[in-house]
Amino acid sequence: MEIYRTEKRQRYLEEYSIGNLFSFPIEEFLEVHEYKRDEWIIQEGMRPDFLFYVIEGKAKIYVTHQNGKVSLINFIKEEDFFGEMELLNPIYYTKGIQASTTMICFAIPFHRCRAKMLEDAAFLRELAKFLSVKSTQMAAKYTQSLSFPLENRLADFILQTADAEIYKEKHVTVCDFLGVSYRHLLYVLAQFCEKGYLKKEGRHYRIQQLNELEGLARVLLNE
Amino acid sequence: MEIYRTEKRQRYLEEYSIGNLFSFPIEEFLEVHEYKRDEWIIQEGMRPDFLFYVIEGKAKIYVTHQNGKVSLINFIKEEDFFGEMELLNPIYYTKGIQASTTMICFAIPFHRCRAKMLEDAAFLRELAKFLSVKSTQMAAKYTQSLSFPLENRLADFILQTADAEIYKEKHVTVCDFLGVSYRHLLYVLAQFCEKGYLKKEGRHYRIQQLNELEGLARVLLNE
DNA sequence: TCCAAAATATGAGATATCTCATATTATTGT
DNA sequence: ACAATAATATGAGATATCTCATATTTTGGA
Numbered sequence: 001m002e003i004y005r006t007e008k009r010q011r012y013l014e015e016y017s018i019g020n021l022f023s024f025p026i027e028e029f030l031e032v033h034e035y036k037r038d039e040w041i042i043q044e045g046m047r048p049d050f051l052f053y054v055i056e057g058k059a060k061i062y063v064t065h066q067n068g069k070v071s072l073i074n075f076i077k078e079e080d081f082f083g084e085m086e087l088l089n090p091i092y093y094t095k096g097i098q099a100s101t102t103m104i105c106f107a108i109p110f111h112r113c114r115a116k117m118l119e120d121a122a123f124l125r126e127l128a129k130f131l132s133v134k135s136t137q138m139a140a141k142y143t144q145s146l147s148f149p150l151e152n153r154l155a156d157f158i159l160q161t162a163d164a165e166i167y168k169e170k171h172v173t174v175c176d177f178l179g180v181s182y183r184h185l186l187y188v189l190a191q192f193c194e195k196g197y198l199k200k201e202g203r204h205y206r207i208q209q210l211n212e213l214e215g216l217a218r219v220l221l222n223e
Numbered sequence: 224m225e226i227y228r229t230e231k232r233q234r235y236l237e238e239y240s241i242g243n244l245f246s247f248p249i250e251e252f253l254e255v256h257e258y259k260r261d262e263w264i265i266q267e268g269m270r271p272d273f274l275f276y277v278i279e280g281k282a283k284i285y286v287t288h289q290n291g292k293v294s295l296i297n298f299i300k301e302e303d304f305f306g307e308m309e310l311l312n313p314i315y316y317t318k319g320i321q322a323s324t325t326m327i328c329f330a331i332p333f334h335r336c337r338a339k340m341l342e343d344a345a346f347l348r349e350l351a352k353f354l355s356v357k358s359t360q361m362a363a364k365y366t367q368s369l370s371f372p373l374e375n376r377l378a379d380f381i382l383q384t385a386d387a388e389i390y391k392e393k394h395v396t397v398c399d400f401l402g403v404s405y406r407h408l409l410y411v412l413a414q415f416c417e418k419g420y421l422k423k424e425g426r427h428y429r430i431q432q433l434n435e436l437e438g439l440a441r442v443l444l445n446e
Numbered sequence: 447t448c449c450a451a452a453a454t455a456t457g458a459g460a461t462a463t464c465t466c467a468t469a470t471t472a473t474t475g476t
Numbered sequence: 477a478c479a480a481t482a483a484t485a486t487g488a489g490a491t492a493t494c495t496c497a498t499a500t501t502t503t504g505g506a
Contacts, residue, residue: 063366066442071366088348088355095362124347125311128354132311135358139318142365143286143294146402149462172483179369184463186485203472203484219289372492395453407493409455426454426502 001039004032016055018106023122031107035059035099042083044096050107051083051117057103062096062176072176074138075100081130087114144220150180150188155216158198158207168204224262227255239278241329246345254330258282258322265306267319273330274306274340280326285319285399295399297361298323304353310337367443373403373411378439381421381430391427 004012012032019026031050035041035057042048044064059076073095076082085092087110108117117123144153157178158167175182189205192198197212198205207213227235235255242249254273258264258280265271267287282299296318299305308315310333331340340346367376380401381390398405412428415421420435421428430436 063362065366065370066444067370069370071370073362073366084351085355085359088352092359118348119344121342121344121347124344124351125341128307128347128351129311131351131354131358132308135354135361136308136315138358138361138365139286139296142361142368143288143296143402145365145369147288147290147292147294151462170483171485179366180462181464182484183465183486187463190486221289374492393453394455403492404494405454406456406495410493413456 001036001041002034004034008032012055012104012106016106018053021053021123021126022117023120024116026108026113029108029113031109033105033107035103035105037099037101039099040096041099041103041105042094042097045094047086047092047094048083049111050109051081051087051113053106053108054078054080054082055104055106057099057101057105059097059099059103060173062098064096070176071179072173074134081127084127084131086110087117145179148220150178150184151191152216152220153178154185154188154192155197155213156220158205159210159213159217162207165207165210166204167198167207224259224264225257227257231255235278235327235329239329241276244276244346244349245340246343247339249331249336252331252336254332256328256330258326258328260322260324262322263319264322264326264328265317265320268317270309270315270317271306272334273332274304274310274336276329276331277301277303277305278327278329280322280324280328282320282322282326283396285321287319293399294402295396297357304350307350307354309333310340368402371443373401373407374414375439375443376401377408377411377415378420378436379443381428382433382436382440385430388430388433389427390421390430 009032013027013030018030032055033052041052041059044062054076056078058078059082061073061076061082063071063073065071076097082097086094154174157169157174161167161169171182171185175185178185189198192213193200193205195209195212197207197209199208200206232255236250236253241253255278256275264275264282267285277299279301281301282305284296284299284305286294286296288294299320305320309317377397380392380397384390384392394405394408398408401408412421415436416423416428418432418435420430420432422431423429
């Protein structure tokens with residue numbers, strides 16, 4: 001982890017202003033943190049000292065269950081907050097946050113800003129909006145996972161993450177995210193290839209029949 | 224649906240004050256609504272005109288999927304808000320809300336109060352807290368549903384809903400809530416009886432081995 | 447009071463998904 | 477450059493869960 005100082009910090013403050021999210025001057029309190037790929041930004045079970053706002057990069061939210069299974073709850077991306085649970089709730093079991101690319105965040109120290117933030121309607125409105133979307137998404141994911149087999153959820157995931165017809169997510173990550181075993185994921189990917197929806201090219205997959213995948217993903221839609 | 228007027232309204236305003244959730248005088252705007260058991264308070268896909276706050280009773284949040292499957296997303300109980308998604312988000316697919324007991328709510332009309340509420344730090348702080356808990360709970364339910372078989376989640380549900388050692392939820396409701404088929408729910412209940420955890424008494428079940436059920440439920444714990 | 451609808455119950459067979467074992471192939475740190 | 481670790485791959489057998497069919501019982505409303 002690296003904390004940007006002086007000019008470098010200043011550059012980020014100017015380029016990615018979040019002043020509009022607050023009705024008090026926030027800049028002076030902002031730290032700019034950089035995390036490397038795979039670095040743990042927040043350890044599971046530990047309380048962070050900052051509210052974070054993502055400027056660049058992606059991260060993953062993990063939780064470990066008693067039986068040792070790990071769930072990838074969600075991805076965090078540009079313009080998301082994290083650490084907001086700990087800002088609002090004195091008691092909270094903190095999830096682990098791991099950078100999946102190099103990540104640059106604004107870090108707002110609780111000890112200097114908690115009171116101000118909790119009094120600021122502009123900020124709280126943004127935060128409530130963010131939380132309402134988050135909660136809606138989780139509810140959607142929850143009901144989808146109960147109502148549809150992997151086939152549908154995987155099709156959706158492939159479409160969301162594919163880049164120019166190439167799908168190349170790590171199987172291990174996808175298993176944690178979609179909550180299925182490695183074995184089963186490979187079965188369903190193999191089915192997609194058999195049916196001609198995908199074509200395996202080395203360690204990647206090329207989308208061959210977009211329509212079919214869209215059809216499978218579409219039934220999830222609604223909310 | 225019945226709207227309480229004059230004295231009856233006044234009685235509820237006095238007995239269940241929510242003035243402390245706002246920093247502006249809210250009382251004058253509050254309507255007091257009563258809904259009968261099984262009545263739909265909000266129709267799926269329709270936008271409500273009020274933010275609701277539950278005084279008495281319980282309700283269920285439903286969503287219908289394209290394949291016709293219905294999911295019971297969650298229960299709403301005393302002191303919960305609903306309609307807050309529509310307050311915050313101009314675009315939102317509204318879930319259906321159905322009273323499961325007689326329900327009495329404060330209804331805060333959007334057209335008179337939206338602006339005030341969205342400027343009120345005290346209210347927004349409460350709302351953000353409420354949403355953060357909701358989102359955390361959904362995340363927990365999501366990962367649990369992916370990581371544990373029905374056995375564990377049902378044990379937890381039985382313990383949470385049993386009243387004086389008697390479990391008597393409707394199977395149909397439980398299926399929608401836990402996202403399993405009717406058939407499978409009955410299988411697992413039958414197993415619990417075979418193992419002696421439960422004893423069937425007419426249409427109810429009596430808890431016989433609390434410890435065993437707690438053991439099954441405990442592995443969900445964490446967050 | 448009676449009928450239709452809802453809820454409960456159970457069997458049989460299918461399938462979605464898991465666990466475990468075992469190889470092979472990348473990737474990473476020293 | 478090499479060894480250790482992580483990721484990919486595949487088979488075989490188990491189990492969690494679903495679908496469909498069918499019967500009985502309970503319940504709400506005309």
